[in-house]
Amino acid sequence: xxxxVIRQVSVFSENRPGRLAAIARALQDEKINILxxxxxxxxxxxxxxxxxxxxxxxxxxxGSLGFNVAFTDVIAVKxxxxxxxxxxxxxxxxxxxxxxxxxxxxxxxxxxxxxLRVDDVQSAIQVLLERGAGIxxxxxxx
Amino acid sequence: xxxxxxxRIEEMPVADLKKLQYKLLKTLVYRLYSFSPFxxxxxxxxxxxxDEINSLEDITKLPFMYKSDLRDxxxxxxxxxxxxxxxxxxxxxxxxxxxxxxxxxQNDLNNWTSSLARALVSCGLxxxxxxxxxxxxxxxxxxxxLHYGAEKIGATVLPTxxxxxxxxxxxxxxxxxxxxxxTPSYLLHIGExxxxxxxxxxxETSLRVGILGAEPxxxxxxxxxxxxxxxxxxxxxxxxxxxxxxxCECTEQNGFHVWGDLAYVEILxxxxxxxxxxxxKGEMVITMLQKEALPMIRYRIGDISxxxxxxxxxxxxxxxxxxxxxxxxxxxxxxxxxxxPSQIEYALMGVPEVGRHFMIIVDRKxxxxxxxxxxxxSGEAFSDKITDLMGIRRKVEHRLRNxxxxxxxxxxxxxxxxxxxxxKAKRVIDRRRL
Ligand SMILES: [Zn+2]
Numbered sequence: 001x002x003x004x005v006i007r008q009v010s011v012f013s014e015n016r017p018g019r020l021a022a023i024a025r026a027l028q029d030e031k032i033n034i035l036x037x038x039x040x041x042x043x044x045x046x047x048x049x050x051x052x053x054x055x056x057x058x059x060x061x062x063g064s065l066g067f068n069v070a071f072t073d074v075i076a077v078k079x080x081x082x083x084x085x086x087x088x089x090x091x092x093x094x095x096x097x098x099x100x101x102x103x104x105x106x107x108x109x110x111x112x113x114x115x116l117r118v119d120d121v122q123s124a125i126q127v128l129l130e131r132g133a134g135i136x137x138x139x140x141x142x
Numbered sequence: 143x144x145x146x147x148x149x150r151i152e153e154m155p156v157a158d159l160k161k162l163q164y165k166l167l168k169t170l171v172y173r174l175y176s177f178s179p180f181x182x183x184x185x186x187x188x189x190x191x192x193d194e195i196n197s198l199e200d201i202t203k204l205p206f207m208y209k210s211d212l213r214d215x216x217x218x219x220x221x222x223x224x225x226x227x228x229x230x231x232x233x234x235x236x237x238x239x240x241x242x243x244x245x246x247x248q249n250d251l252n253n254w255t256s257s258l259a260r261a262l263v264s265c266g267l268x269x270x271x272x273x274x275x276x277x278x279x280x281x282x283x284x285x286x287x288l289h290y291g292a293e294k295i296g297a298t299v300l301p302t303x304x305x306x307x308x309x310x311x312x313x314x315x316x317x318x319x320x321x322x323x324x325t326p327s328y329l330l331h332i333g334e335x336x337x338x339x340x341x342x343x344x345x346e347t348s349l350r351v352g353i354l355g356a357e358p359x360x361x362x363x364x365x366x367x368x369x370x371x372x373x374x375x376x377x378x379x380x381x382x383x384x385x386x387x388x389x390c391e392c393t394e395q396n397g398f399h400v401w402g403d404l405a406y407v408e409i410l411x412x413x414x415x416x417x418x419x420x421x422x423k424g425e426m427v428i429t430m431l432q433k434e435a436l437p438m439i440r441y442r443i444g445d446i447s448x449x450x451x452x453x454x455x456x457x458x459x460x461x462x463x464x465x466x467x468x469x470x471x472x473x474x475x476x477x478x479x480x481x482x483p484s485q486i487e488y489a490l491m492g493v494p495e496v497g498r499h500f501m502i503i504v505d506r507k508x509x510x511x512x513x514x515x516x517x518x519x520s521g522e523a524f525s526d527k528i529t530d531l532m533g534i535r536r537k538v539e540h541r542l543r544n545x546x547x548x549x550x551x552x553x554x555x556x557x558x559x560x561x562x563x564x565x566k567a568k569r570v571i572d573r574r575r576l
Contacts, residue, residue: 008526010524010526012519012524012531012554012556012557013556014554014555014556014559019556040528041528042528042531042532044553044554045531045553045554045555046528047526047527047528047531049526066556066557066558066559067556067557068519068521068524068556068557069524070524070525070526072526101527117526
């Protein structure tokens with residue numbers, strides 16, 4: 001199961017100009033590739049979430065610059081690239097009482113891929129596999 | 143080890159001490175009336191003559207002195223010693239306008255040093271201790287004051303002054319400092335830098351005592367410092383107008399002893415100027431009983447505290463002043479409610495999800511005051527979930543509202559982004575144009 005768990009890097013950031021650039025520059029300095037990312041904003045602050053090819057190095061580098069960094073386990077699910085593709089995955093998880101905390105898109109080479117943060121990662125992987133959904137292995141990213 | 147530096151004075155029966163204070167006050171008032179044009183004039187304006195001072199309580203008949211008296215008479219126009227008798231100057235930085243200059247005769251320096259000798263011994267220091275003085279040396283009184291006090295009791299002084307924190311930590315380890323004298327916020331900074339260097343102050347140094355002052359701090363902050371660094375933290379009090387740092391807590395850690403032969407403290411209602419009974423919080427007014435070069439009579443120092451009289455468990459008979467709980471002029475009035483930055487510090491100490499540092503920004507939107515408090519999210523508390531972060535913010539807002547009785551908005555900021563203060567903390571930005 002762990003072959004499917006991807007370690008996403010989450011960074012606390014104030015909503016002010018230049019913070020995202022500072023994060024991006026730090027990763028670029030280390031030649032870390034950002035494969036997918038999203039920003040969740042609240043009033044005054046936000047969380048930058050990123051899938052990177054070398055999460056440990058990213059964690060270390062951002063931490064040393066004083067950022068609040070955390071690892072969060074996410075999964076990457078292949079969607080049928082047609083209407084209803086997302087609904088299908090949401091229904092599978094919903095049926096199993098698994099809550100999607102947030103999601104964002106990743107444009108893969110062959111298929112549309114959605115990054116999911118759920119409240120129960122292990123059960124989500126199990127039920128998605130049982131119902132025939134495709135999950136990307138973490139080695140595809142990291 | 144010496145337990146009490148000067149037992150004859152420090153354990154003097156309360157009644158004798160009061161008699162001594164009265165004698166010193168009477169002499170002082172006569173001296174000033176005769177030799178200080180400034181104070182002579184003040185007394186005349188007030189309509190009081192030295193003959194009317196016939197008890198310690200009669201001190202309330204005397205006029206007040208203010209910080210502005212020193213500024214207005216810059217640099218030395220109210221000094222009462224001949225210039226040739228001065229052996230030192232200190233200058234306090236003028237955060238609000240002109241600086242103030244204080245001068246010392248040899249007796250003034252001797253009294254200052256013995257005040258600190260008593261103070262340092264009262265918190266368990268003495269010969270064999272290595273005292274790292276991390277207050278600024280120079281025009282500021284902190285460094286040199288502690289320096290001579292520490293030498294007086296036979297301790298070894300490590301005069302590191304402020305700054306170059308990594309070197310401070312290396313020297314602390316290499317020379318086995320057992321005590322450090324600095325501001326509480328600088329000690330927190332030292333603790334943080336030590337952790338970054340992989341040094342545990344608690345386990346890898348000999349540090350056991352902190353002599354902390356020159357800025358307001360709280361009981362919660364004491365607990366945090368003591369638990370984290372494995373030391374005993376003592377509150378030290380003073381300002382350049384009193385000579386410098388003067389009075390420190392004894393090992394009872396229950397307020398600092400004010401040596402009655404050197405100073406007399408009144409606690410007054412800041413509004414009415416009426417004396418308040420022991421235990422009640424009010425404005426401290428200090429009379430220095432033996433200063434020669436720059437006497438301070440009924441000096442409205444601007445700090446808020448309360449006094450405890452009676453013999454301390456340590457055996458000393460001199461009154462104790464509780465930790466300063468605010469400044470008369472730092473007091474913010476938010477929607478008609480008195481707010482002290484120290485209360486905010488106190489409230490934040492109870493929320494481990496946010497760091498120790500904060501800034502207060504006050505603004506006025508329309509007719510309403512708005513107070514914003516910025517805090518840093520601690521590394522351990524950081525969650526990827528926005529709802530968790532919002533929860534931390536709500537928790538801080540709730541706690542501040544309960545402590546201050548006024549609504550506060552809280553802004554979460556990145557760790558390390560708020561200013562660190564090495565000497566006096568300036569944590570309030572008031573943008574109101576009143
Ligand atoms: Zn005591």
